Amino acid sequence: MIKGEALHLAFGILGNATGLFLFLSPTVTFKRIVIKKSTEQFSGLPYVMTLLNCLLGAWYGLPFITRNNYLVCAIYVAGAIIESIYVLIFLIYSPKKERAKIVGLLASILVLFSGVALVSIFGFHKEEQRQFFCGSAATIFSVIMYASPLSVMVSNVSGSSLGAMQLILYAIYSENKGDIKKPNLNGSMEMGLSNAHQLQK
Structure with a gap:
């Protein structure tokens, strides 16, 4: 039992390290945006969708949704903070038309996340149902994130x-x-x- 928990912790830490590198990988792109003070031809869609994925993942890892998923919650909270910084930088240096588009998309994903959170709290009273609903939402939008x-x-x-x-x-x-x-x-x-x-x- 102890060995299984140790393996679970080890793979969790390894997964978190890999996830952190994934979230930090666009740093070079945003460094270029800040230096040139222009988003050039870059799209803000992938970063907004990644933010939504991180919010849903962090919500899924909370104790009242799933138990013993603190590492999952931690990495997705870190990812949400990093992606929020990316989106903020993109909004500062993007043209007005692109900025309006990203603001609208950002508002949409916040409404969507709020809807998922409210439904999971008030719509499902059993832990298994909440896990399935939130896990399915996180999986679907994770696929959309990678396809964006x-x-x-x-x-x-x-x-x-x-x-x-x-x-x-x-x-x-x-x-x-x-x-x-x-x-x-x-x-x-x-x-x-x-x-x-x-x-x-």
Whole structure:
């Protein structure tokens, strides 16, 4: 029993260390944002979604939701603090349009988290039900968190597709333009030759 608890603690600490490195990994990006005082082409969506995931994870680790999950609660509280700093920096240096978008998204996730918390407290009276509900919510939004950077890829793919279409259309236009010019050149040459013959006569 003691050995099992020791392994549980050891893997919990290892998981927390890994999670902390994950949350700190965007530090280089935000250092660049602060130095340049611009968010450039970076998206704030992944950081807002990670904040929601951390809030739900911290809530799931609380004693009245699940027992003996202090390490889970601790790492997600730390993650929520770190992500809040990222979002704050992004709001300071982002353009007005992007800032309004992130503020709206931030308000939405806070409302969503509050809804999950209230439902888990007042809607479920058994501990197992609260665990399942909060765990399911945390799992779903964890998947959304890891998928959120794909939103940037979608815009890049659409931009690449439009660029490829422009190249294809330009190639078709250039080819057709060349075909149109060739008869005109031949015609002008023939007219020039006929005029030369007339002058010789």
